[in-house]
Amino acid sequence: MGDSMRERATRRLPLLDTAPAERADAARNRHRILTAAHELVRERGTDALTMDAVATAAGVGVGTVYRRFGDLGKLAHALVDDGERAFQTRFLSGPPPLGPGAPASERVRAFLHAYVDRLTDEAGLLAVAETVTPTARYTSGAYTVHHAHLAALLRSVAPRADAHYLADALLAPLAAGLVLHHQRAGVTAERTKAGLDQLLRGIADGAG
Amino acid sequence: MGDSMRERATRRLPLLDTAPAERADAARNRHRILTAAHELVRERGTDALTMDAVATAAGVGVGTVYRRFGDLGKLAHALVDDGERAFQTRFLSGPPPLGPGAPASERVRAFLHAYVDRLTDEAGLLAVAETVTPTARYTSGAYTVHHAHLAALLRSVAPRADAHYLADALLAPLAAGLVLHHQRAGVTAERTKAGLDQLLRGIADGAG
DNA sequence: CACTTAACCGGAAAATTCTCCGGTTAGCAA
DNA sequence: TTGCTAACCGGAGAATTTTCCGGTTAAGTG
DSSP, X not given: OOHHHHHHHHHTOTTTOOSOXXXXXXXXXXXXHHHHHHHHHHHHOGGGOXXXXXXXXXXXXXXXXXXXXXXXXXXXXXXXXXXXXXXXXXXXXXXXXXXXXXXXXXXXXXXXXXXXXXXXXXXXHHHHHHHSSTTHHHHSHHHHHHHXXXXXXXXXXXXXXXXXXXXXXXXXXXXXXXXXXXXXXXXXXXXXXXXXXXXXXXXXXXXX | OOHXXXXXXXXXXXXXXXXXXXXXXXXXXXXXXXXXXXXXXXXXXXXXXXXXXXXXXXXXXXXXXXXXHSSHHHHHHXXXXXXXXXXXXXXXXXXXXXXXXXXXXXXXXXXXHXXXXXXXXXXXXXXXXXXXXXXXXXXXXXXHHHHHHHHHHHHHHOTTSOHHHHHHHHHGGGOHHXXXXXXXXXXXXHHHHHHHXXXXXXXXXXXX
């Protein structure tokens, strides 16, 4: 990196600094809100996660919660953001078979299994996020990433198949609401994984 | 049927008449509510379907709407009940391949295709119904019937597979929210059907 | 250190969902 | 017809979500 470039960047970050940098009070409130929300969920469950309760617990106005997070669903997504980032890191650049290095068909399977494990822990919050709007799940950033990743793998597994649709179809059984329903009915994660494996057979076997 | 039995039944229907028969005013209000709700949706779309608006349009109190239909989701389900009954009749006792008479594998395919067509028309209302609660879809009477039917067919197609889970997994891509998302993105019903067909390959091919 | 202003804050208020319960009435029996 | 009672009715009210905007303030500017 040349001196002139570093100097410019140090002074103003003219190109990279498109986002104006959050103001100090805003950052503090965001942190308070997130902390209060986590605590609320931990102590009283996802049912107690309401915008009003979070605002009160965080000591800010409800308008502030909305300005920061948009709506209850986005707030719920924010609460599982750490886990989501870790998950993305694992399948984008972690060790195989989840990460690069393994055959695509194995990565697909590993991805779905890892997703099931993730849902086992966070289905409650994700269900809140997916229930705010009928299409909330499909328009979320996380879903977009999952879909793009899975579709790319599927294109490699079965080049002639409709990878874009199949990615949606394979992600569909992993809706938080269905997982919640299965948890209540005693359907285990292992059984879910086995079922997904069977679904994959139709795609892997010389279908592309 | 013996005379004594017929006589008893005529007089009181002692065994069959477990439901006390709806009172006249209740029946009248149910009808008013349903009519008003249909009109509301037709003229202003599913977004305008609120319990308050329906109550006002029907000329009854909001409490009456709730007593009759339970919640907004159930009301939405009630609005598509005619179509649902017709659909059930077709796959339970209509002509093959949707109804009995065709091989189970063909009936599975016909069922999913018919479901797609149904969703094409009523995704909006079903999305409302499925969004009231995270698990609303899976606990509805319609879903229970669809699931039981599909699972039975799958057991016959692949006796050793986990038909119960696979039925959920095959029904999952037919969530109203996803269909809505696809409709907005221009994904056609044909493409959806083709995608589901591919998913079925993994189940049909000697997997049971 | 003032000054400017874009960004931020909070809470009132409108919309909705759903619950509750005192008052009313349809349907049946005497 | 008169009563009885289970079932029904409606709307007030509590809980939530979300929008809006007048007032406030952090953070550069000169």
